[in-house]
Amino acid sequence: MIIYFSATGNSFWVARELSMRLSLPYFSIQEAKKIATYEMKADETCILVMPIHAWGPALPMLRFIEDLEMDFFAGHPLYAVCTCGDDCGWAHRVLRKALHQKGAELRATFSIQMPNTYILLPGFNVDTPSIERAKLEAAPTRVRRITEMIRKGGNDMHTLYHPGTFASLKTNFLYSLFRRHISGKTSFQATDACNSCGLCVRICPTRNIRMKPKNLPTWGKACVQCLACIHRCPRRAIECGHITQKKGRYVNPYIYKSRT
Numbered sequence: 114m115i116i117y118f119s120a121t122g123n124s125f126w127v128a129r130e131l132s133m134r135l136s137l138p139y140f141s142i143q144e145a146k147k148i149a150t151y152e153m154k155a156d157e158t159c160i161l162v163m164p165i166h167a168w169g170p171a172l173p174m175l176r177f178i179e180d181l182e183m184d185f186f187a188g189h190p191l192y193a194v195c196t197c198g199d200d201c202g203w204a205h206r207v208l209r210k211a212l213h214q215k216g217a218e219l220r221a222t223f224s225i226q227m228p229n230t231y232i233l234l235p236g237f238n239v240d241t242p243s244i245e246r247a248k249l250e251a252a253p254t255r256v257r258r259i260t261e262m263i264r265k266g267g268n269d270m271h272t273l274y275h276p277g278t279f280a281s282l283k284t285n286f287l288y289s290l291f292r293r294h295i296s297g298k299t300s301f302q303a304t305d306a307c308n309s310c311g312l313c314v315r316i317c318p319t320r321n322i323r324m325k326p327k328n329l330p331t332w333g334k335a336c337v338q339c340l341a342c343i344h345r346c347p348r349r350a351i352e353c354g355h356i357t358q359k360k361g362r363y364v365n366p367y368i369y370k371s372r373t
């Protein structure tokens with residue numbers, strides 16, 4: 114079974130590719146009922162797929178793990194696959210620890226560079242079209258190599274996981290900061306371009322958006338900063354103060370292919 118979280122489609126695309134190559138079903142973390150009732154075969158491989166946020170696993174996936182029943186993955190080979198714009202820091206260690214506390218041992222974590230989605234700080238933006246194209250072209254080869262490693266039951270992640278420079282510092286310091294102080298707060302607002310379609314409400318992983326007052330979206334205090342609302346708004350009608358006004362938007366171009 115593959116369980117994924119994805120804000121803008123990169124991790125969803127990876128989950129779907131792995132599903133096709135390994136003949137495993139895939140479920141979003143939001144499909145809690147399907148996950149709870151799915152009967153895993155003995156020895157069925159389990160893979161968690163998620164984006165990297167601030168050099169750690171995206172918070173919705175971490176919370177999903179924290180809420181799991183003890184020994185949920187017991188007896189199953191367990192892997193994690195992270196998508197990132199550049200590098201992952203020590204996200205693998207955060208995942209390993211969280212899963213260990215649930216009685217599960219992570220065999221290996223792999224990473225795949227995909228187009229970047231972080232746009233909230235000065236100096237950060239989506240990739241240029243040529244970099245975005247290059248990453249999307251390189252991704253299938255990386256998925257193939259990861260698939261081969263998982264098929265072999267391998268745990269050699271050295272060549273297929275990219276921690277980047279100052280990895281421990283980034284995760285220990287910046288991810289901790291992100292978890293404790295940055296997530297939760299937002300200054301997102303809808304602009305005049307909003308037509309109240311409600312897509313942002315439906316896709317928010319923490320149900321943090323309400324259509325009120327005046328049938329316009331407003332954000333509560335449970336934001337995990339995945340940026341699904343900003344990037345996926347069909348009218349580009351969501352901004353975070355002034356900082357995102359001149360930034361690009363990104364949605365994985367392959368995610369609208371029907372579920373297989």
Ligand SMILES: Cc1cc2nc3c(=O)[nH]c(=O)nc-3n(C[C@H](O)[C@H](O)[C@H](O)COP(=O)(O)O)c2cc1C
Binds near residue numbers: 119121125164168338
């Ligand atoms: C809040 C936030 C933080 C991010 N932090 C990192 C990071 O630390 N390192 C990195 O390489 N990419 C980072 N990214 C980029 C995403 O990991 C990357 O674009 C990912 O593929 C998005 O996956 P998704 O489309 O499945 O949501 C960040 C994106 C967001 C929204």
